[in-house]
Amino acid sequence: MNNVFLSVLLIISSALIGNFVIYGLARKKTPGVYYFCLLMTAMIFHSVGYAFELLSDTVNTMYFWIRVEYIGASFYPFLIMMFTREYAEEKSFANRFVVTLVFLVDVITLVLVYTNNYHFLYYSSMGVDYSPGFPVLASHRGVWYQIHMLVLSFSILYSLAILIIKLKSSSGSYRHKLVLVLIGVTAPVATMLIYLLGLGPVYLDLTPFSYFIMSISITIGLFRYDILVLNPITYEMIFQSINEAVLVIDSNELLIGFNNVSKDFFPSLVNLKIGQPFSLIEELKDHNLDRPDPVHDICGRKYSFKAIRMKSHRVHIYVASDITESENAKQQLEILATTDSLTGLYNRRFFMEQVKSFGLYGVFVIMDLDHFKRINDTFGHFEGDRVLRDFGKLIQETFPDHISCRYGGEEFAVFLSETGLGEAYKRVESLRDKNSNGMKPGRVTFSAGLAEFEDGSGTVSEALIRADQKLYEAKEKGRDTICF
Known part of the structure; x- marks a missing residue:
């Protein structure tokens, strides 16, 4: 294996990720996709920069391409946290203060990498090593390198924890989608640990190569399970703020999401998970929610249903209002009038x-x-x-x-x-x-x-x-x- 082969592999990986970014930007309104595309773009900078670093034979040339790499790599902690935060609708821990602090650390990292020759806080020293059979950068980690790795590890652990929690509350094909996301996130983590622990080739950073594995994993999820529409409705931001029941199903009649009010209206939802069939909602199984008459008598209460079809025809949204009191009042007025x-x-x-x-x-x-x-x-x-x-x-x-x-x-x-x-x-x-x-x-x-x-x-x-x-x-x- 030589440096040319490795560089070509990184360029191919970058091209795959680039296509994914283009596809994702067309769906940037989906929760998490905007920051995921930014994360993919950062990985492209890292991969392309490292590809040319491997082709370099002097410290100065390698250091130039390192600065290109860190245009993306510096912001991994912030982008990973923001992707998970938006994708999983989790903003209690990853609040504005935490993400701002992580962003500041990333900005400082980029500045210190670009000015390393003046203070050596990121790399304490840099040289060239020929032991792999081709010239590679032999660097020693400085104080801020350790800090940046610590913040990156914190962001990754946060992301894994949130995705695992979300995985436990999902089932069916939606569970498969989350597994693919976890594989995509875990691959770079594994290679980064190998690199940091010194278990891999000396001075050869394997992390950019894991992006190739991640891009394949996500590509499979994209075309087979459509990861980008895993959770197209922001029910933490919208669902939970309204007093109407909102039920969202996909084209396969599987539940994508429902708010807490839905569980009050239809108690059988308490035992259901995302990805299970819509027909399992006991209170609704004998009701055609698409019929012209929107009013349904369910368990002694009257509900008015509004059906919404998304333009892509992938998602059906049903909004249910409890109109029992108003219908009773209307009926009483009709009685009084007649x-x-x-x-x-x-x-x-x-x-x-x-x-x-x-x-x-x-x-x-x-x-x-x-x-x-x-x-x-x-x-x-x-x-x-x-x-x-x-x-x-x-x-x-x-x-x-x-x-x-x-x-x-x-x-x-x-x-x-x-x-x-x-x-x-x-x-x-x-x-x-x-x-x-x-x-x-x-x-x-x-x-x-x-x-x-x-x-x-x-x-x-x-x-x-x-x-x-x-x-x-x-x-x-x-x-x-x-x-x-």
């Missing part, structure tokens, strides 16, 4: 609206409680209200398949759609029998008037006037009578 609060029958306005949609033929019945005023005068209004409620309930029981209302005061109306006059009379007569058989103290009889209605032969109002006239005719006949 129903008589005392009897539970429809009010007159809604009755008139509904009649128009009930059919083209039928019979109107208008009923009036006989001598109702006596009830109020003798027993009081509370007893009068009870009588009205009881009579309204009796109407509902007798005409469950027809629309009825409290027409006004002690008057009630029923429209028997698709019913002849004779049949209507029998139905009203059965109501009168029920009312008489269940007569209680204070209960009253009623009079009724019936009128046929047929669309095209008159209006609803005209039919109601005729029924009202028949009602007064029944009153004049002594009450407790039905006229038609």
Whole structure:
């Protein structure tokens, strides 16, 4: 193995990493990808610089290429930490103070490398060694070199710890993706340890060669598992800050992410992990979240779902809002707007609206409680209200398949759609029998008037006037009578 072969290998590795950077920059909005691309760019500087360093034969030429290498290598600690911080959404430990401190150490490292001949704080000495069979830089580590390696080790350990934690909370193909990321991160770590412990070839830095292994690992992950869309939604920054449930699935119906509110809405999520099938959410398995009607009744609560399709068609997002209270309030308002609060029958306005949609033929019945005023005068209004409620309930029981209302005061109306006059009379007569058989103290009889209605032969109002006239005719006949 000679220096030319090693240099060519490093150039090939740099080319592979360069392609990955270009691909990644097109998806830089994905969490962590921006800093990952910067880290890859830093590795390109390191690899290319070291390739030409291996081709050099003088200390000055080698030192020139070392300065090129450290344009990237100086910032490894900061870039590794920022990639992991953004990728895993972990900002409690890697806060602004910590990352700023690491960045300052990296800047100082770059300055000290460029000015090493004035202070020898990074390399205490530099020379040329020919023992590998070709000239290599023989350097001795200075004080700041040790500090920089310490900070780099700290960043790497932080990255490994966070990725392992994330690995434990994932499953399926998403677990495979994280394994590939860990392999990519671990390869340079292993070679760096070999170099620092002096277990490899003397003065030959193997770390840049590990970037080749890392680029292959990530390339496999990119084309087979699509690492760059591993976690495309920043649920730590966005999911946890809203009061709606957010569920994210990929094109294979696997869970990509969900926020804490989702677990409150759908408790079975507590036992699920990223990468498991969306169908395992027990509360949602019988619901089509893509149907036109967004409201779903789930476990006694009402949820409104909004489905969002990403342009790439890789990700589906479902946002669920708990609208139970608002739906109940809306339902209550609808009841108040259409129903008589005392009897539970429809009010007159809604009755008139509904009649128009009930059919083209039928019979109107208008009923009036006989001598109702006596009830109020003798027993009081509370007893009068009870009588009205009881009579309204009796109407509902007798005409469950027809629309009825409290027409006004002690008057009630029923429209028997698709019913002849004779049949209507029998139905009203059965109501009168029920009312008489269940007569209680204070209960009253009623009079009724019936009128046929047929669309095209008159209006609803005209039919109601005729029924009202028949009602007064029944009153004049002594009450407790039905006229038609």
